[in-house]
Amino acid sequence: MRRFSNxxxxxxxALSALVVTLPAQAQISSEVNVSSVGxxxxxxxxxxxxxxxxxxxxxxxxxxxxxxxxxxNLWVGHVDPDTGAFDPPQGNNELVxxxxxxxxxxxxxxxxxxxxxxxxxxxxLVYTRFPRAPKATASAGAAFATMENGVWKAQxxxxxxxxxxxxxxxxxxxxxxxxxxxxxxxxxIYHNLQTPVIPYTEPVSSAPGTAPTATSFGAHFxxxxxxxxxCTHQMLFQGDAAPTQGGxxxxxxxxxxxxxxALQQLTLDATTKYAGFMFRAPDFGDNYIMFTIANxxxxxxxxxxxxxxxxxxxxxxVNQIASPDPAEPYMNSPEPFIxxxxxxxxxxxxxxxxxxxxxxxxxxxxxxxxxALNPSTPLFKILVPAASLPAAQxxxxxxxxxxxxxxxxxxxxxxxxxxxxxHNLGEYYSDMGLGAPSGSCVGSSAEDGLxxxx
Numbered sequence: 001m002r003r004f005s006n007x008x009x010x011x012x013x014a015l016s017a018l019v020v021t022l023p024a025q026a027q028i029s030s031e032v033n034v035s036s037v038g039x040x041x042x043x044x045x046x047x048x049x050x051x052x053x054x055x056x057x058x059x060x061x062x063x064x065x066x067x068x069x070x071x072x073n074l075w076v077g078h079v080d081p082d083t084g085a086f087d088p089p090q091g092n093n094e095l096v097x098x099x100x101x102x103x104x105x106x107x108x109x110x111x112x113x114x115x116x117x118x119x120x121x122x123x124x125l126v127y128t129r130f131p132r133a134p135k136a137t138a139s140a141g142a143a144f145a146t147m148e149n150g151v152w153k154a155q156x157x158x159x160x161x162x163x164x165x166x167x168x169x170x171x172x173x174x175x176x177x178x179x180x181x182x183x184x185x186x187x188x189i190y191h192n193l194q195t196p197v198i199p200y201t202e203p204v205s206s207a208p209g210t211a212p213t214a215t216s217f218g219a220h221f222x223x224x225x226x227x228x229x230x231c232t233h234q235m236l237f238q239g240d241a242a243p244t245q246g247g248x249x250x251x252x253x254x255x256x257x258x259x260x261x262a263l264q265q266l267t268l269d270a271t272t273k274y275a276g277f278m279f280r281a282p283d284f285g286d287n288y289i290m291f292t293i294a295n296x297x298x299x300x301x302x303x304x305x306x307x308x309x310x311x312x313x314x315x316x317x318v319n320q321i322a323s324p325d326p327a328e329p330y331m332n333s334p335e336p337f338i339x340x341x342x343x344x345x346x347x348x349x350x351x352x353x354x355x356x357x358x359x360x361x362x363x364x365x366x367x368x369x370x371x372a373l374n375p376s377t378p379l380f381k382i383l384v385p386a387a388s389l390p391a392a393q394x395x396x397x398x399x400x401x402x403x404x405x406x407x408x409x410x411x412x413x414x415x416x417x418x419x420x421x422x423h424n425l426g427e428y429y430s431d432m433g434l435g436a437p438s439g440s441c442v443g444s445s446a447e448d449g450l451x452x453x454x
Contacts (some may be wrong), residue, residue: 012142014028014198015036017194018282023364027374030356031085031432032428032431033425033427034085034427034428034429035086035090035091035424036089036425037090037091038424038427039067040068040103040109040396041103041108041410042065042067043110043112044065044079044398044399045064045065045066046062046113046114046123046181047063047081047336047394048400049442050403050437050443051442052081052403053121056121056322057147058123058147058149059150060094061078061121062079063079064079064093065077065079065082065091066110066111066119066125068101068109070346071098072098073096073099074096074097074110074125075091075092075093075094075096075099076093076096077093077423079093079283079400080402081402084402084429089129096145096152097129097145097154099144100128100129100143100342100432100442101128101129101130101140101173102129105173106130108174109127110125110126110127111127112126112177113126113179113186113188113204114178114179114448115178115183115184115204116183116184117184119219121181123148124145124178126142126144126175126190127142127143127145127175128142128143128175129141129154131156133410139171140161140171140172140193141156141157141160141171141172141175142157142160142173142174143157143175147291155206157172157190157202157204157212158202158204158208158211159208159210159211160172160212170345171192171358173190174223175189176188176232177189177204179228179445180228180230180449181448181449182231182449185205186203186204187201187203188204189201189204189235196218196219197218197223198214199214199215199217199218199226201258202216213260216261217254217256220237220240221239221254221349222239224237224238224239225238225276227277229278229288230279230280230448230449232367234255234256235255235256236253236255236276237256238251238252238254239275240252244270248270250271250272251272251274252267252273253265253266253273254266254294255278255313256278257311257315258285262310262312263310264308266302266312267292273295274294274334275293276290276407277291277335279446279447280450281338281346281374282340283346283374284303284338284440289301289302289318289346290302291334296332297323297329297331298321299331300317300320301317301318302316303315303316303318303320304316319373319374321371323380324382328354328366328387330355331360331369332350332351333396333397335349335398336451337349337399337401338446339401339405339437340438340439340442340444341404341436341438342438342442344375344439344454345372345434346372347370347432347434348370349368349370349432350368351366351367351368351369351395352366352367352382352385352452353365353366358393361417362393362416364415365388365393367379367382367383368382368408368410368430369383369395371382371409381432381433383430384430392412394410395411395413396399397409399432403407403437405434405436406431406432406434407430408429408430408432410429411426411427411428412424413425426440
C-alpha cells in the first residue's frame with residue numbers, strides 16, 4: 001500500500017492550497033432546466049456511473065431516478081443517457097407505491113438497492129412507508145419495492161414495524177441499502193424512533209426467515225450518515241465521540257464491521273465532521289480512501305495505510321482541500337464519484353456558500369462545485385457561484401454520467417426575502433466539464449465498487 005511521509009503530506013497540502021479558480025463571471029456554466037417539477041429529493045439508478053443498460057429491470061433500463069410527490073406517490077422517472085434530459089420532464093414513468101412518506105418528513109427520501117438475481121442486476125428501492133394516512137409516527141416502517149415481471153411490488157421489511165412485538169413503539173425509518181451489483185441480495189439498514197437510536201440491518205428480501213439484526217453501534221449513532229463500504233459488510237457513520245477534557249462533544253466518523261461487531265472511531269481531531277465515505281479509489285492505487293468535511297470548511301482525505309488489531313482500517317491524512325473562494329468557504333451535501341476518460345479520477349461534488357447554515361432555511365444563496373480528491377491532480381471547480389444572480393439556492397445535488405460526461409443535478413429556487421417567498425424553479429443541471437467516459441473501467445463507482453479487473 002502507498003505510504004506518505006510527513007514531507008510529502010506537507011507538499012500535497014501546499015499544492016492543494018495553490019489551486020486557482022477563474023473569476024466568478026468566467027466560472028458560470030449554463031444551468032439547464034430539465035423539469036419544472038420540484039422533486040425535492042431524487043436518486044439515480046446505477047446508470048449514473050456511465051453504463052446504460054436498456055434491457056435491465058425488465059426492459060425499463062437503469063437510466064432512471066426516483067422521487068416522492070406530496071401526495072405520497074413514489075415515482076420512477078427516466079433519463080436520456082446521452083443528453084441528460086428527463087423523459088418525460090414530469091418524471092412520472094412508473095408508479096411504485098402510493099404510501100410513501102414525502103422526503104421532508106424524516107429528512108431523506110427513497111434510496112436504491114442493487115444486487116444480481118436470476119442472472120440480472122436488479123434495482124430495488126428502500127424508503128419509509130405507511131400502511132394508512134401518516135397521522136402519527138406509529139405508522140412508519142422501513143419498506144422496499146421490487147419490480148417483478150415488469151410490475152412494482154411494495155412491502156415492509158419483514159421486521160421493520162413492531163420488531164419487539166409492540167407495534168408502533170418501535171416503528172422504523174430512513175432505510176439505506178448496499179449498492180454492490182454483484183451481491184446475491186442487497187442489505188438494508190434502518191433505525192427506530194426510540195432513544196437511544198437502535199439501527200437494524202436486514203436483507204432487502206421477503207424470503208422466509210428474513211429478520212432484522214440489531215447492531216451494536218447504537219450508543220454512538222445519532223442517526224447521521226450510515227453508509228455501506230462498497231461490496232463489504234463494513235459501514236461508516238457519524239456519531240458523537242466522548243466529551244473532551246473541556247466537556248465538548250464533537251461528531252466524528254466511525255467504522256463498524258457487521259460480521260465481527262468491531263467498532264472504531266476513525267477521526268479524532270476537535271472538529272465536527274459532516275459526511276463520511278470509504279471506498280476503493282483507482283487514482284490512489286485502488287487503495288481504500290475515506291473523506292469527511294471538518295466544520296464544513298475543509299475536505300479531509302485519508303488513505304488506508306494499515307489494519308488495526310480489531311480489523312478496522314488505519315488511515316493517514318493525505319490531503320486537505322478548501323474552497324478557493326473566500327466569499328463561499330462553506331461546503332454542504334458532499335458525495336463522491338469516479339469518472340474515467342480513460343484515466344480514472346475520484347471527485348466529490350458539493351454546495352458552496354457564505355454561511356455554514358445556508359441549507360437550514362431558504363434565505364441564503366449557495367452555489368455548486370466539484371473537486372478532485374487526489375493531491376497529485378488538484379482541482380476545485382466552482383460550477384455556479386453562490387453570488388450568481390438571481391440569488392438562488394441549489395439543493396440535493398446528485399451526479400449522472402452521460403455519454404458526454406458527468407452532469408450535476410439539483411433543485412433550483414430563488415431565495416426567500418422579506419417581500420418574496422422561496423420559489424422553486426424545478427430541477428436543473430450543470431455540466432461539470434470533466435470529459436466523456438471511456439475505457440474498460442467506466443462504471444467504477446465510489447458507492448457501487450470498482451469494475452473487476454480495473
